[in-house]
Amino acid sequence: MLAALAAIPVLIAVAVRLSSTVPPGRGPAFLDRITQNGLFVAVTAMLVAVPLFLPLTIGVVAGDTIxxxxxxxxxxxxxxxxxxRVRLLLVKYAGALAFCLAAPITVALAGAAIGASLFPIGPVTLLSGDVVQPxxxxxxxxxxxxxxxxxxxGLSAIGLFLSTLTVVPVGAMAATVVVSVASQIADQLPQLEWLHPWLFTHYWFGFADVLRQPVLWxxxxxxxxxxxxxxxVFGALAYARFVTKDVLS
Amino acid sequence: MSAAGRMAAGLTIETQGLTKRFGRQLAVDNVDLAVPHGAVFGFLGPNGSGKTTTIRMLLGLAAASAGTVSVLGQPMPQRLQEVLPRVGALVEGPAFYPFLSGTANLRRFDAASRQGMPGTRNARVAAALERVGLSHAAGKRVHAYSLGMKQRLGIANALLSPRELLVLDEPTNGLDPQGTREVRSLVRSLAADGATVFVSSHLLAEVEQICTHAAIMSAGRLVAQGPLEELRRGGEMRIRLLTPDAGTACEVLLRLGMAPERGDAGAGISAAGISAAGRHGAVGHEAGTHRAGSAGPDGEVVTAGAAVAARPVDEAAGAGNPQQVLPKPDLPHPEDIVAELVAARVRVRGFSVERESLEERFVALTGEGFDVAQ
Amino acid sequence: MNRAWKRWVPAAAVPAVIAAGVLAGSIPARAGDPLPGKSPAGVLTLLGQHSTRTFSGTLEQVSELGLPDLPAGAPSSGPVSAGGPASIIELLTGEHTARIFMDGPAKMRVQVMDRLAERDVIRRDHDVWFYNSKDNSAAHLTLPAFASDLPLQVPGDPGALPGRNGSGQNGPGREGPVPDQSTQAFPTPDDLAAKFLAKVDSSTAVTVGPDVQVAGRAAYSLELAPRTEGTLLARVVIAVDGQTGMPLKVTVSARGQAQPAFEAGFTSLSLAAPDDAMFNFAAPPGATLKELPVPPVPSVPSVPDLPGKPGMTAPDQDPDRVPGDAAELRHRDGPTPTVTGEGWETVVGFAAAPDGQEAQLAETVLKDPLLSQAAVVVPGGRLLSTSLVNVLLTDDGRIFVGMVPADRLQAAAGTA
Structure with missing residues (x-):
């Protein structure tokens, strides 16, 4: 799974390397910066992975837990x-959290590595126009x-809860991914604006604030x-469900 | 279990009114189990009779809809954390991570327990594998194991640490005869070490051979339980009598408090099948009728009666009468019956006493065959 | 069974606690000592005296004008819209955030936070830099000496940077690279307050409401309400910092709309001097670089005497704009507009001119799919209606703008 995630930056880097110039402003943000600075492979790959690939892998891991x-x-x-039961639930969630950390780090490391090997590495221009050293x-x-x-x-907690509802791991995985996609769609609908700040996907793209100078926290x-x-919320639900569950499988 | 049962204080497992309902279906209905300390307890019942559900409730895997469970003197599932480390279990077949080796699987399960001492883990895993004869395959991945090997590994998992109670659900499932024998001796040795062993099975021979106590489940209800000897005795005993003086014999047997039944034993021999209800009146009666029905075509009886004793009776147009009688507990001993018959000038040409095997008893209590209960 | 139900208690309690927390958080905190009571005149004096030029803060702007929202993904994923009407609408809809750093009149940085992008204006003394991360373009400008104390408040719309797209189609306000004429994409509360206060006359009732908390600071609440019913504007509330007199938040409410039509205010504010390094800027490597011409002198007087008030964008597209500011309009190129009505009811009409920029603007507006979608056909032309401002584009090319109901515009068009 981590290998699949690592493939994303490799794919991006190779595609950019093989193609001619990327016109600025086309494609995912930061894509046009890659040729200037290999570190942007990592940023672009993380950006690309956020809407689907990362939730997908998290869904698989979290949905599989119980x-x-x-x-x-x-x-x-x-x-x-x-x-x-409580300890098992905690251990399982800790495992899912560890994957949550490992997944983006894998993308970042693979991106930085492939970027460094295919493109020059140098000072990085932040969104604010300021330049920072590698x-x-x-x-x-x-x-x-x-x-x-x-x-x-948050998504992992949802996956953990869904995982306690069923004995079919694929069902829990799919449901988790569907929830994340549904949340992202709802976040796009202006009619649901009141709901937006409550959606767990609402700040997913806010990571760009880390690239501002100074960092916008x-x-x-x-x-x-x-x-x-x-x-x-979902931890409490998972606890309630799992502790009262009859294990019949 | 009454106050007397509690006073015995020797109960390793005790349930009272244990009931499990799945929606509308009653899977376990008001079960009062009493497993004495140190017993090898056979838990019998056809598939679907609620054995495994009961075991799940004993182990805290499922919550009881009603009733209480006490294991090793502690209420379950309230004291689960204290009780389960002292209990080894094989529940509804073995289950493992297929891509881990046998050793790795056992280590993982042992690590799951807070009480599993990591220091001795390697040694304990090796000893458990040795005990079930899996040392040679310890490093193999489990998905390469045969069903029997998995079963052994499951038993090894139950033996990872010293246990006071072993709950083995169908332990010989999938084992070859050699493996079955090994499991039997394993259970005996565990019991010899002082552990209580709770074995569920639908194989009666197995239970009969190793158990000291047994309980029989049928359609969610506990229909019988107790020491094995008592269960056997609770079944019907019949006498079979071969005689040309059927009428007189019936009178004698009636006088002795038995319920004679004249039956045609085939081969032209008129026979009287006599049966009497045992302790479980209704059930015994049903079973008795049933036995009479099948006694007729029973070749052995006919051959014995006809060949040796019945031929002269044939000419007399009399009857060779095999008679079956179930003595009530206070009924006369078989030798007294014969003496009474002879005193009444009944020509006794054949006389035998038949006791039900546990299997017959099992079928008597749970219905014909091993049909899955509805 | 009872046991099982108890396990679900936390699952019910956690959302309840969160809901309680949210409710408690939404009740405005009344922290600290109440501000000394002040009359409207007192608050106005406090506001007029304020000279806060050193601070850093985060500004948030929310518009509920009733225009269709842009798809949220569009700004970042699509090609740069280069200052076309789309980016104007973008700023007139939804929420926008900017950070402002100021250290005296000559050092300033404004960062407009876009999704996965940022637009910056950095000024240190006479050097002014514009940077847009979307297309990695930078522009530099050296201010002439006479403009050295020109309060450069707001970054230009990046698309309005000269030379990018031909300034003509962007409307009169976008012609020059002059900072004071650059689009006021992100008006500060200070700008807005000045703008509205300039309009205060006998037709406006000025009152002081209960104190409010803005960005953690206690503030007076100065309310301006038109005395007439003939305008769409219901009320303007300016939160004036109790200590410094600095406007912290401006809320513009329209008639018949519960939510504010437009709101701009600080969500955080620090009066400490920002790190001086914030005002250092050099074009990043790889960026396309433009050197902008020195602003033409005549544009300077177009900044009226109000401090902190840069020029405006096209009148129909600027919510904070108070139409009818004839003094300002006269500075614009093109035909002199006609003005009818008074005070808040003013209607400004632009005559049709084949080569006039208003006509071009109208064309641009109508060509834009989003805007033409918002415009409805009415007798005599097309109406672009928002909760605060109505714009009538007549069939013969004239434009009428006013914070008045649509029928007033039509009436003005009929008589003009």
Whole structure:
């Protein structure tokens, strides 16, 4: 799964390398900067991965947490061991969170690596027009990855909850991905504007604020609060469901 | 279980009014289990009779709709964290991570328990694998295991740490005869070590061979439980009598409190099948009727009666009468019956006592065959 | 069973706690000591005296003018709209955020936060830089000495940068690169307050409402309400910082609309001097670079005596614009507009001119799919209606603008 994520920046970098110049302003943001600076491969890849690829992998991981064990039948042996239902849930969620962190970092690392090998690396122009040196730019990349990891925490909690509802892991995975896509669509509908600040995908693209000078932390903070809310709500739901669940598989 | 049961204090598993409802369906209905300490307890019942559901409730996997469960003297599932480390379980077949080796699977399950001491984990895993004879395949991935090997690995998982109670759900499923024998001896050795073993099975022979106690489930209800000997005795005992003086014999047997039944044993021999209800009146009666029906075409009886004793009776147009009697607990001993018959000038040409096997009892209690209960 | 229900308690309690928290948070906090009571005149004096030139803050602008929203993805994913009407609408709809850093009159930086992009204007003394991250373009301008204290407040619409797209079609306000004429894409509360206060006369009732909290600061609430019913404008509320007199927030309400039609205010504000490095700027490597000509002298007087009031965009597209500011309009090129009505009811008419920029503007507006979608056909022309301003484009090419109901525009068109 991480390998698939790492393939995204590689694909972008190779495509940009093979094609002629990218006209500015076309394609995903930052795409035109890649030829000037390989570090932008990482930024572009993360941007491209946010709407679908990252939620997809998170959906697979989070949807599999409980339902996967249930479908294998190993859930009953873990519970009889006894793992303790709350502890098992926490461990599983911690695993999903670890993946949330690993996934964007993988994209960033792979992007920086392939970018460095195919394009020049130099000072990076931020959105504000200021220029930072590569070490500072690398720090910004890490910040973006952290932002995305936080962004995905809410989705993981949703996936965890959905995973406690079923013994069919594919169902929980698909449902998680569908939820993320539905939330993004709802975020685009002006008719649902009142709902937008409550959607867990609302701040997903706010990671660009990390690329401003000085860093705009507002969206980072809002996003963290929002995601914490989702984690609390769906964590509580997952707890209630899993602790009262009859394990019959 | 009454106050007397509690006072015995030797109950490893005790349930009271245990009930599980799935929607409208009653999977387990008011079950009062009592598994004495140190017993090898056979939990019998056809598929779908609620055995596994009961086991899930014993282990806290499923919540009871009503009733209470106590395991190792502690209420479940309230004290689950204290009870389960002392319980080894194989529930509804083994389940493993197919892409991990047998060793890795066991280590993972052991690590799942807070009580699993990491220091001794390697040694305990190796010992458990050794005990079920899987050492040679310990490093293989589980998806390459045969069903029997998985079953053994499942038992090994139950034996990872010293247990006071082992709950084995169909432990010999998928095992070859050699493996079945090994499991039997394993269960005996575990019991010899002082553990209580709760074995569910639909294979009666297995239970009969290793168990000291048994309980029988049918359609969610507990229909019988107790020490194995008592269960066997609770079944019907019949005597089979071969005689030309059927009428007199019936009178004698009636006088002795039995319910004689004259039956035609085939081969032209008129027979009287006599049966009497056992402790479970209605059930016994049904079963008795049933036995009488099948006694007729029973070749062995006919051959014995006709060949040796019945031929002269044929000419006398009399009857060779195999008679079946189930003695009530206070009924006379078989030798007294014969003495009474002889004293009444009944020519006893054949006399035998038949006890029901546990299998017959099982069928008697749960219905014919191993049909899945509706 | 009872046990099972207890497990669901947290699942119900967490949303309840969150809801309670949100409700509690939405109640305006009454922190600190109440401000000393002041009369409207007192607040106006406080406001007029303010000389806050050193601060950094985040501005948020929300428009509810009733124009169709742009698809949220459009600004970043589509090709740069280069200052066409789309970007104007973009600023007139939805929410926008900008950061402003100021250190005295000569050092300033404005960052307009776009989705995955940013537009910057940086000024240090006579050097003014424009930067747009969308197409990585930078422009530089050296202010002439006479303009050294010119309060450059707001970044130009990047598309309005000269030379990018031919200035003609962008309307009169966009012709020059002069900062004061650049589109006021992001009016500060200060600008807006000045603009509205300039309109205050006998036709306006000025009152002081209960104190408010803006960006964590206690502020007077100065309310301007037209005395007439004949305008779409219902009320303008200016939050005036109790300490400094600086306008913190301007809320413009339209008649018959619960939500403010337009609101611009600080969400955070610090009166400490920003890091001086904020005002350093050099064109980043790889950026397309333009050197802008020195602003023409005549444009300078077009900034009226109000400080902090740059020029306007085309009148029909600027919500904060108060139409009928004839003094201002006279500075524009093209035919002299006609003015009918008084005060808040003023209607400004632009005559048709084949080569006039208004006509071009009308053409541009009508060609734009989003705007033409918003415009409805009415007797005598087409009407672009917002909750605050109505624009009538007559069939013969004239344009009438006013903060008045549509029938007043039609009447004006009929008599003119």
């Amino acid at each position: 339902a996967g064990e249930a479908s294998l039948g190993t859930l009953r042996y873990l519970l009889v061991a006894p793992a303790g 070490p500072e730019a690398a720090l910004r990349l890490v910040l973006i990855a952290a932002y995305l990891a936080v962004s995905l925490a 507002d969206s980072f903070a809002s996003n963290a609060v929002l995601q914490a809310g989702y984690v609390a």
